[in-house]
Every structure is written in structure tokens, then in C-alpha cells.
Amino acid sequence: MREIQLQLSQTQKVRLQKALEHLESLSSKVNSDASVTIADSIPVNHEDGVLKGHGTADLEGEVVATLCGVVERVNKLVYVRALRSRYKPEVGDIVIGRVIEVAQKRWRLDINYSQNAYLMLSAMNMPDGVQRRRTALDELNMRCIFEEADVICAEVRGFQQDGLHLQARSQKYGKLTTGQLITVTPYLVKRQKQHFHHLEQYGIDLIIGCNGFIWVGEHVEVRDDMVEDQVNQSDSQVSIRSKNSVSLEEQEKNYTALETRKYICRAANAVRVLSTLGFIITLEIIKGVIDLSLSTNLDIHDMLGSEFCVLVAEKEAERRSSTKKKR
Amino acid sequence: MEYVSPEGLRLDGRRPMEMRQIRAEIGAVSKADGSAIFEMGNTKVIAAVYGPREVRCEYSMANFSTGDRMRKPKGGDRRSTEISLVIRQTMEACILTHLMPRSQIDIYVQVLQADGGTRSACINAATLALADAGIPMRDLVTSCSAGYLNSTPLLDLNYVEDSAGGPDVTVGILPKLDKVTLLQMDSKLPIDILENVMQLATEGCKAIANYIREVLLENTKQLEYRRGV
Structure with a gap:
């Protein structure tokens, strides 16, 4: 009953509805009745001995959820994974x-x-x-x-x-400098091996924070201490000589190319679209959305429009069904 | 005035035991941690929850703190202070506060349209918003009112019936635990009739609880499948 906050025309509404229904049909086969709301009792087999985890409480020998979310079971542990929190x-x-x-x-x-x-x-x-x-x-x-x-x-x-x-x-x-911070609800971010990403073709960095704060910024070379020390030793004299021209150099250093700035905005808007639709946010999916916007020759500000939103939903449904088939 | 016609219909065409149309929507305020709109007939309430978040501190000077007294307009009317206290106490009873030490939860409730039963609607909206914010709770609190006019118990009074000045009982319950957390009454009522009226209000609460549960479950499912694996 959470409406997507967009102005949609009639055909867009139908298309979005169709895409979302497709997504629903893809997921429902995996876990059909794992969702619970507050005070729902969770069916458990008491003979095995149950460990009550987060989001559960004991009520007259019954395991009861204290959150809205999805029931997860790991061996004996039963807990409720909250969404929006x-x-x-x-x-x-x-x-x-x-x-x-x-x-x-x-x-x-x-x-x-x-x-x-x-x-x-x-x-x-x-x-x-x-x-x-x-x-x-x-x-x-x-x-x-x-x-x-x-x-x-x-x-x-x-x-x-x-x-x-x-x-x-x-x-x-x-x-973090020269970039944008986007905040999304944390359940959309999954813990992964890699949270720092460098999108080489666009010259931008993407940091997907586990807390739902996502940074899109200009690419910064990570300075390795050891390497830098060696460079410093050899270049120390050079740097002294060129001290007078620092201001110009500094200006150049602080300048971000227009092209890069545009890509930053594009990536940031891609994250925003995924966040409004409530889709999971990973590097591949963000890349997919950026590519989609580039291939349709869309202006950056049009990415937040309803048409693109519907398009992303349709593409996501396609992508998920194709990955499913591969398995 | 006649509040129940000989045919057994109320002023707005309902039966005495009939509730108004209810509607709930989750996620009305995008910046909030949790939010909801709750409608009971023409009564419409919006609630937003922020938190659990760091306890904040606000400094202000009392008007008697300086040499000459500062005059300040009196803030907030008695009615809103009372209702916010009621909502706060009702919610505190069911939130598992011990799981969130050193933090506070702010609940903002605003009535957008008032047609009787605002107190109940506020509590229902606040429950939904808290559940949406992922705050652990013992149970959902739901609330409903009932009255007694023309020697008939009436469920879910609207503004006209409410302003008749008859008895008005607002009940808040924890449906799963089957406990009462809120009971307020205006005017007087014989004890044997109170039981009937309260029973009626409790039934109303349970009906609302079922609806709220459905809405929340549907919302959770939707979030989960949209997110994907």
C-alpha cells in the first residue's frame, strides 16, 4: 500500500503495474509466506530447541514477531529481518x-x-x-x-x-570531496566484499555505504604511503622550486571536468531512481541504469521523470527473469 | 434530537454497530523514518515517526529567568497537550524501549480533516507509522470509540454524534495480548451499559487491527519482492 510517489499517465501506470507484478511472480516462488507483521506468531518446532533472535519475543511459549519483516532461520536461530528501519x-x-x-x-x-x-x-x-x-x-x-x-x-x-x-x-x-551524497534506506544495500568502486569509463568513484549513505564523486587515486615516500624524496627539490606557481596548480587540481560532473549527476540520479522504486542497489544495477539512460540519450534531469522510472522497472524485471533462467 | 431513526439508521446512514470506511496508506512522508495516513470516514490523520535517534537537547530561557519578566504567548492549547500525552502514553506502553537505549523517538501526528474520533485515528496512524519505521513493539495498538445515544450503543461516532454531548468512550487495545491500554470517557454512563459500549468499541478495535495487519503485511511483501535478492 506504499504508493510510488510519481505522476504517471495511464499507460505508464499499466506498464509499471505489469513490471511490478512480474517482479512479484519471480520472488513469490522462493518464499511465499515468510513475511510477518508485529505480533504475528512464528511457527517453530519447539522440540528442536529454538534460539530467538532479533525481532522476536516470547509470549506464553509462542514465538512472536515484534517487527514487520521477513522471517529468517539459520539452524536453530529464528529472527525477523526488518525492512525499512x-x-x-x-x-x-x-x-x-x-x-x-x-x-x-x-x-x-x-x-x-x-x-x-x-x-x-x-x-x-x-x-x-x-x-x-x-x-x-x-x-x-x-x-x-x-x-x-x-x-x-x-x-x-x-x-x-x-x-x-x-x-x-x-x-x-x-x-570525501567533489561529489554527491545520496541517502537511501539501508535495507536496499547488501553487505558485499567490495564497497569501493571505480567506474573507469566515467572517471567516477562510487562508495556504497552499508548504512544507506551512498557517495558518488570524482575519482581519487588512493595514495599508497610507501610509493609516495619514494616519490617525495626524489621530487623534494622540484617541489621547492615550483612553490611559487602553487596557486595555479591548485586551481587545476580543484577543477573537475564538466564531463565528470555530468557523470556524477547521472550516477547519483540512477541511485535515486532505484531508491524510489525500492530496488536493491548494487554496482551492476547502477551501471545498468546509467547505461540505459545513456543508450536512450536521456538528459540528466529527465532521469528522475516517471517515464525513465517505468523503463528502469521494466528492465529490472527483464534482468531478474533472465538471471533466474540461467540458474 | 433523533440520532437513530425508527428504521435503525444513524444520521449518516450507518447501522448502530457499523464503522465508517477505513483506509490506511504507508509512506506518506518521504523524509521520515516511518509515516502513515489513516482515514476513518471523513476523519483524516497523518503521522510521521523519526527515530530511534540520538537524544537532542534544546535550550530556552524561562520567562521569569531575567530581571524583568519576558512575556511570551502561551504555546499550545490544552486539548492538543492532552491528546499528545494520551498518544505518548499509549505508544510507550507497547514500544520495546529497552532495545533502544540512549535514543529517542519522535512521533508527529497532524489531523488533516476532523469528523469525530480524531483521538482514535491519531493512535491508529501512529501505530502504522511506528511499524513502518521498524521500531520493535510488543503489539499493535488500535483504538476506536463508541457512544450511547437514544438508548442505543453506537460504534465510531462522527462529529455530529460526538457533539451531542452524550457519553463517548474511547478504547485502545493490544489485540494479540487482549489487553486494554487506553480507556477514556466523557459524560456519564450506567455501569451495566458501559460494559456493552466498551465491548462494542473493543470489537471495533479488533476490526481495525485486522485491517492494519493486512496493510502492513501487504506493505512488507511489496518491499521484499521489489528489493529482490
Whole structure:
């Protein structure tokens, strides 16, 4: 009963309906009655001994759901996987967050969890790449690293006494610039081996945060500390000489080509379309949507229109049925 | 005034035990964690839930805190304060708050169209929105009102019947646990009749619960198949 919030013409409505029905028919064969709502009892075999997981409660010897979602069973464990809810962190997740506050030796970040997450100054690599003790001076200069409202990529370290802690002990983590942040509901993102993606043909980076924050930005070469040190040693004299022309160089460095900016917008809109339709968001599917928009010669702003939305739904139905046949 | 005609029909053409048409829609506010619209006849209520989120703090100065007193317009009327307290207490009773330490949940409810039974509609909308936000709850709370006019128990009073000044019983129940979490009454009612009226309201609550359950299940299924594997 969740309507897709779009203005559709009559034919578009029919086409969308058809595509969605197709999707329904594809999934219903797998798990037909696994969905539960709050206070539904979950049928279990008590003789085997049941472990009650998240989203379940005990009511007079009955296992009852406390969430709306899908029942999952792993050996003896029974739990309810909630759809639309806030992000639940797991250790090792790659997340994207926004700095809310610069506090004592730490940054407070919003990562769409029920609490704020902490990134300790000691849990991240310094921008200069040197391993050393963090001094009081470093603490005073924390705003030089991240300021309020900066967007940061980090990894979940775990729960400590005072809350959720993150870490950023690699060059690939850190501040994200020249790009767009899109927020989607976290159930659309699946945990995968790879969350950092480089779309070479477009020159953009795509970071799919497990918390439903998705970053689309200009491609940045990940600087490897070791390599950079060697380069620095040989080029140190060169860099001193060219110090006067820094401003021009800097300008060039900060400039993002129009073509790249367009691709960033295109990728961001692809994510937005998938989010409104409620389709799972993975690299392949985003790529597919970008290619679809390019092949139909669509302007970037038209990607958010209803026509493209219907088209994406139809393509997705096609794709899922073809992958199903292969299996 | 005659509220039940000799043929046994009410002013809007319903039977005494008949509820108004109900309709629910999930996902009305895109920015919220959970949201819903709930309609009972011409009464229409929108609810949005934010959270569980970090506890926020707001600072303000009391008007007597400085040397000369600051004059401020009185904020909020008594009616809205009372209803929001009722909704809050009803919801707190069923949310499993111990699973979400150090966080808060904000529920915003707004009546878009009022035609009697706004209190019940607000609670029903809030339940839907909380369920949509994925907040763990003991049970769904549903609410319905009933009255007693022309010596007939009437289910789900509309505005005209409500303003007749007769007894008006609002009941909120946990349908699965079969417990009452809310019971309010305006005016007076003999004890033996109260039982009948309350029974009627409880039946109404159960009917609403069935409908809400259907809506939520359909919504969950839809989200799941759209997402794909």
C-alpha cells in the first residue's frame, strides 16, 4: 500500500503495474509466506530447541514477531529481518557519515544509526601519513582534518562503553570531496566484499555505504604511503622550486571536468531512481541504469521523470527473469 | 434530537454497530523514518515517526529567568497537550524501549480533516507509522470509540454524534495480548451499559487491527519482492 510517489499517465501506470507484478511472480516462488507483521506468531518446532533472535519475543511459549519483516532461520536461530528501519552496525562495515561535532579527541558522526558514532583521533591515519602519538597540538588542529558537516568514509570498529566507534586506518578512508551524497534506506544495500568502486569509463568513484549513505564523486587515486615516500624524496627539490606557481596548480587540481560532473549527476540520479522504486542497489544495477539512460540519450534531469522510472522497472524485471533462467 | 431513526439508521446512514470506511496508506512522508495516513470516514490523520535517534537537547530561557519578566504567548492549547500525552502514553506502553537505549523517538501526528474520533485515528496512524519505521513493539495498538445515544450503543461516532454531548468512550487495545491500554470517557454512563459500549468499541478495535495487519503485511511483501535478492 506504499504508493510510488510519481505522476504517471495511464499507460505508464499499466506498464509499471505489469513490471511490478512480474517482479512479484519471480520472488513469490522462493518464499511465499515468510513475511510477518508485529505480533504475528512464528511457527517453530519447539522440540528442536529454538534460539530467538532479533525481532522476536516470547509470549506464553509462542514465538512472536515484534517487527514487520521477513522471517529468517539459520539452524536453530529464528529472527525477523526488518525492512525499512534504521541502520544496524556490524563490525567491519564500511559506512559513510557526516560530522556533527568536533569533540574531545573525537568526531561525532551521524551514520543513520539510533546513536551517533565516534571516530577517535587516534583511530585514524594522519593526513601526512606518519605514525606517531597524537599530541595536544593535533587535538587542537582537529578541524584542519575534518570540520562540522564534512562527509567521511570509515569502518565500524565496534561497540565500546560510550557508544559505537569507527576507525579510518587506511588511505581509502577519510574525507570525501567533489561529489554527491545520496541517502537511501539501508535495507536496499547488501553487505558485499567490495564497497569501493571505480567506474573507469566515467572517471567516477562510487562508495556504497552499508548504512544507506551512498557517495558518488570524482575519482581519487588512493595514495599508497610507501610509493609516495619514494616519490617525495626524489621530487623534494622540484617541489621547492615550483612553490611559487602553487596557486595555479591548485586551481587545476580543484577543477573537475564538466564531463565528470555530468557523470556524477547521472550516477547519483540512477541511485535515486532505484531508491524510489525500492530496488536493491548494487554496482551492476547502477551501471545498468546509467547505461540505459545513456543508450536512450536521456538528459540528466529527465532521469528522475516517471517515464525513465517505468523503463528502469521494466528492465529490472527483464534482468531478474533472465538471471533466474540461467540458474 | 433523533440520532437513530425508527428504521435503525444513524444520521449518516450507518447501522448502530457499523464503522465508517477505513483506509490506511504507508509512506506518506518521504523524509521520515516511518509515516502513515489513516482515514476513518471523513476523519483524516497523518503521522510521521523519526527515530530511534540520538537524544537532542534544546535550550530556552524561562520567562521569569531575567530581571524583568519576558512575556511570551502561551504555546499550545490544552486539548492538543492532552491528546499528545494520551498518544505518548499509549505508544510507550507497547514500544520495546529497552532495545533502544540512549535514543529517542519522535512521533508527529497532524489531523488533516476532523469528523469525530480524531483521538482514535491519531493512535491508529501512529501505530502504522511506528511499524513502518521498524521500531520493535510488543503489539499493535488500535483504538476506536463508541457512544450511547437514544438508548442505543453506537460504534465510531462522527462529529455530529460526538457533539451531542452524550457519553463517548474511547478504547485502545493490544489485540494479540487482549489487553486494554487506553480507556477514556466523557459524560456519564450506567455501569451495566458501559460494559456493552466498551465491548462494542473493543470489537471495533479488533476490526481495525485486522485491517492494519493486512496493510502492513501487504506493505512488507511489496518491499521484499521489489528489493529482490
